[in-house]
Amino acid sequence: MVGQGAEIRRLGGSHASRTPFLQIPGPSPVPDRILRAMDMPVIDHRSSEFAELGRTVLEGSGKIFQTAGPVVIFPSSGTGAWEAAIVNTLSPGDKVLMVETGHFATLWRQLAGRFGIEVDFIAGDWRRGADPALIEARLAADTAHGIKAVMVVHNETSTGATSRIADIRAAIDRTAHPALLMVDTISSLGSVDYRHDEWKVDVSVSCSQKGFMLPPGLGFNAISEKARAASRTNKMPRSYFDWEEMLKPNAKGFFPYTPATNLLYGLREAIAMLLEEGLDNVFARHRRLAAATRAAVNQWGLENLCQEPSEFSPVLTAVMMPPGHDADQFRKAVLDNFNMSLGAGLSKVAGKVFRIGHLGECNELTLLGALTGVEMGLSVAGVPHRSGGVEAAMRLLEQRDQRNASSHLKVVST
Amino acid sequence: MVGQGAEIRRLGGSHASRTPFLQIPGPSPVPDRILRAMDMPVIDHRSSEFAELGRTVLEGSGKIFQTAGPVVIFPSSGTGAWEAAIVNTLSPGDKVLMVETGHFATLWRQLAGRFGIEVDFIAGDWRRGADPALIEARLAADTAHGIKAVMVVHNETSTGATSRIADIRAAIDRTAHPALLMVDTISSLGSVDYRHDEWKVDVSVSCSQKGFMLPPGLGFNAISEKARAASRTNKMPRSYFDWEEMLKPNAKGFFPYTPATNLLYGLREAIAMLLEEGLDNVFARHRRLAAATRAAVNQWGLENLCQEPSEFSPVLTAVMMPPGHDADQFRKAVLDNFNMSLGAGLSKVAGKVFRIGHLGECNELTLLGALTGVEMGLSVAGVPHRSGGVEAAMRLLEQRDQRNASSHLKVVST
């Protein structure tokens, strides 16, 4: 036991722990139940046993999108599901309205451009969600109805700003413009309240590796009647991502080509887990964890990239570095010293922000463990900050049993 | 113990055994090593740990395609990889030459049609591979070089006929025609000898759930220099399946969008397993198992759908039902009584053939167990046949230690 102190001081590296913390905003950690459900023999995708699986996941996915309409599932990334939304509804030369909420909105725009879509891209500063008023103005001005679709990212994974889709829907409705509403719910679905039917979204785009807590490999489209009607007349060559090809065999629980069977096993388990917890509880859990994260960030004296409190993301928080400090060096210090992966700043904000994911399989102690890694990392990397961030987060999270914590929380969440 | 006989006679159903036999020609059974490799936490797809994985599977895949050139891997089914081959090399209105070897060749033709490709489809009777002479004749006649590509299915999964790609290559070379050669290796790669570079194939298309012994969810393209050059000038809108978008980040082990990480874990293990066994041994094993299967079929007095001995498939055997007997009723009897899934006849041969898969994780005793299921199923379903099929297969498979078994084998393999 003598000399213990000396060894405690030893430099890190070889003693880096084995169990990593994965706190990127997706892929999110996969729960054991889901991994184990996937770890089973593959079955004949033309069997009645498969049909039962197929029906279960197709119907169950609808519950998560909060839609009574069809959901299609592709063996693809979320990017593939973006492409599916476009090639099934639009034609080369069509004009659409998009909003520059961040990196992923920009990528989606580029993807549209590759298919000959003309994009009216409302510029943004990456610090808030899509502005319903601006959308309303553009649509109101488009009296010729040249705009075929409004395409918005619900939760901008690169910035931590969640656009208010219900408000955007209302804005569109006020103009009585017939444009389709297409929404990227890639990092929000299953973690943030999202209502495909109630908000009259025409195409909702999502994937497996965020709120569904699955490994990557599945893309989703939830489809309105109006979108499906558009798909019958649009002119865009397609095959793999064609909805009708999917929907025909889907009616009986089958797929037009070999599906990613084992990911579907996992999806069945994931849907069951979300419904067991209850979607409202899942959403509340994410809001609570996000509020705690912001409490820590505020205490550290760092700035949230998202500037609009009503649009703070429940699934990730993008944190701005103080001037003169590089976010990627900080992330490296955290990874090297504490074996935790944080999300990088992307594109315009590369090196300027780091992102803390708190989505999917995340709970109080996991999040707080992650926040200790951030706080210690700020010290280790020499980034100026106030201590006490983790403490602030704890204070918020321990409030659950207190009846009159509203004033405290009001401060935090506004 | 008294009355034991009575219970043995009880009808099947509830006592159907739990461990199924999956003898469809893909998805093939996934070995435990691969399932377990996939059953691990997902990692950050932008980390150096991921880059190491990415490089390993991209390089390793090349060894299986027997190419020194690039291989791209999509989160998709094999159908997606077909689409990738087309959208990266051809333009709407282009003309290609395809051969009707069976159901999957026909599907590929339809897919091409959806992208505005004009297909010269050499008719076939689904009982042999693609005829090099016919391809040669068409190309020789195309002096204007209007044909942009020859597209062939290496192993036609619907019929059990394996086209002779080396001979087709030679036929093309004799005409000095500049058409690209694109080959579907979906059910052959990793089980049947296939040489992308030596045979100067331009695009080889494959997927994860056959010879790679993985669950479905990955599509592959191996790409020649010539194909890549074509991709730089062709006119086909694309994004998800775009090669250049893949190849840029692939150079460092990364992917342009979130890859199917856990399937890549499995792919790393699968490649290791194939190389441990040795590709030549893997190919020989499949040929041996196929020969045993045919020995059984011959003995039963049933007919192999494939009529050309030099094109018998090493990975599956499609068996014709005697007139008046329905293949699907037979398959149902096998499934209900013996818990084994056999492949159905597809499209033109629906109800007329059943298919025995013997690919991927298949060995002597597994195959023979499957053949006992077929032989007993023939009895149970009342399909006229000679007994002794399993015995014939055993006789062939036990020959391994005998030096002068050539005459016996010659009979079988010709």
Place this chain on the structure above:
Amino acid sequence: MVGQGAEIRRLGGSHASRTPFLQIPGPSPVPDRILRAMDMPVIDHRSSEFAELGRTVLEGSGKIFQTAGPVVIFPSSGTGAWEAAIVNTLSPGDKVLMVETGHFATLWRQLAGRFGIEVDFIAGDWRRGADPALIEARLAADTAHGIKAVMVVHNETSTGATSRIADIRAAIDRTAHPALLMVDTISSLGSVDYRHDEWKVDVSVSCSQKGFMLPPGLGFNAISEKARAASRTNKMPRSYFDWEEMLKPNAKGFFPYTPATNLLYGLREAIAMLLEEGLDNVFARHRRLAAATRAAVNQWGLENLCQEPSEFSPVLTAVMMPPGHDADQFRKAVLDNFNMSLGAGLSKVAGKVFRIGHLGECNELTLLGALTGVEMGLSVAGVPHRSGGVEAAMRLLEQRDQRNASSHLKVVST
């Protein structure tokens, strides 16, 4: 394809298949459902969540033993459960009656000897079960009631003879002798009909790796009131295997020391699987598979070690080698050529018999695959035999849908 025949003839070894057949009479193959149930995080063994698990497996085990009384579960092998039966009921110097049914009966006798128990060991030829008449005679002669226990192996794993416990019970009852009846059900429980309560067994001994289809690591004792009363007065030092220490915390679902939690997860799944199939169906399945195995052995012209048809084991068949042929060389040939493990002859019959396990997770096609391995192995090893064994087994197993198969079956099962 040219030269295919040549490669088929290649000698085995490197192309030995990866998926082994495990046809020893235990450990039996573990179903995926059970392995996956065990592949979960360990939990606090003092938590209410654990108590729920504990109660479930303790009660469920009783259903498999067909007892309403207590069952205790040790982290141990079956050998440990043997020891538990002895140390809880007997005292040094006590006399017991045992029957030499084979190797395991002999081992149990040795174990008793190590604890100072005097064993009256009824000699046997290892070719039949325990003779009720002999037991009756010994007890009748023991008018002083010096014999404290009759200890019998239900299914002698070394010989494939199943003693008739109901008849033994009746024999004991006829003598009105107060001896305890202790039965080793190690390889029978969960596969062969066994009725702890109905047969008034006092201690039933079992383990995890046979009919429970689990990995090794759990030992079981089902305990009658009479046995428990004996445990309160016997004189044998014990701690780890002490029943009372177990039974106290067991009442609430807990254990006196850290239990093998993950094996208990598997046990919960195993019990569920057995009850889903239905114990009667499970027993009938084993009888059917055993009958098929014997049909093959008969056809090969080999001799079953067990000579008494009413005692043929449903879970394994021990086959005698023809004179001059070594069973272990044969087993090695089977393992080297076909990657199948068969059971060795033990002790007195070492080298003279091999054993085919057909217990636990075994079904028609798995068994027939195994029998093809035996039949080919006989050829490869040059053991004289008639071919047609697999065929005979198939003929029996395909009878399930035939109404008047009784005569055929009568021949087989007698």
Place this chain on the structure above:
Amino acid sequence: MVGQGAEIRRLGGSHASRTPFLQIPGPSPVPDRILRAMDMPVIDHRSSEFAELGRTVLEGSGKIFQTAGPVVIFPSSGTGAWEAAIVNTLSPGDKVLMVETGHFATLWRQLAGRFGIEVDFIAGDWRRGADPALIEARLAADTAHGIKAVMVVHNETSTGATSRIADIRAAIDRTAHPALLMVDTISSLGSVDYRHDEWKVDVSVSCSQKGFMLPPGLGFNAISEKARAASRTNKMPRSYFDWEEMLKPNAKGFFPYTPATNLLYGLREAIAMLLEEGLDNVFARHRRLAAATRAAVNQWGLENLCQEPSEFSPVLTAVMMPPGHDADQFRKAVLDNFNMSLGAGLSKVAGKVFRIGHLGECNELTLLGALTGVEMGLSVAGVPHRSGGVEAAMRLLEQRDQRNASSHLKVVST
């Protein structure tokens, strides 16, 4: 987003997170690598493949005990390994010297009593390790050498005090007393520096579910030549735990009865992981985590049960509750609100202490996550404390890159 604050305040329960924290002092969390290694088909325990496994784990276990002598592995709990130490070396009526370090020392004493061993039990207050001076005094007084063994618990899991075995060895040596030295390393082995050979321990007792990071189910004895000699002459009936029965087949990698094969798969992986990290690094990691835990406890103003700084346990910290506060109510609040299991106070200290495990698969962020759960739990349960405990732990753990942190550490570790 409106009303978010309201929902954050919702009471816990249904939204309790799914991923539990297991911070009891064993069983410790099982790493994925180990669980997956165990999740594989069982093999024939008489095969050469098994022998390879057996030799690997037997030799590897020796490296962890730091012995060149034999280690035996039982399918048992640690309690079974205690029993093995006794029944192999002592005889009924023998006298031994034990030290009351806490609950587990007391249990071991009771176990010895059940085997007729007379125990001289040096009383203790459960707040420190075994005192070498007292042991020396007793042995010195025992000039007749009636004491056959000194039995000590290395790390007392119930109190968090680690006895100084090297000093105890020196004390024994000074008396030249021939007693055997037997040490319980159940919760220390593989986490705390332990040297069987160097410290001339005769029997070291351990198990699988602590430093080995395995599920429970294996017990270990490392055995000196002197202990083995004692086992040849002692008089204690035994069979299951008999060393010689083990050592004979162990020499070739086999076991005398069916071993817990899948746990041995896990053991092979565990040993590999420990040696990959390096034992010195593993030991240093545990000391560092323990120091951080104590820093938190000090800051909270709570008292460490262990009062001797040189004996603070690297693997767990037992914390005393303030008077009037029940530890189990506190633990329940932590479990209900934060889904973390803490260790209970046992026996004499039931309700008075809770125990924080930080052993095996534990690292900085996991530990800090656990400490946030303790700190919030203290608030939720209304236990008086100073905040800032997690902060103190972070300050210590972030010191790794600072050269002159000695003064800080000195304060913490004393």
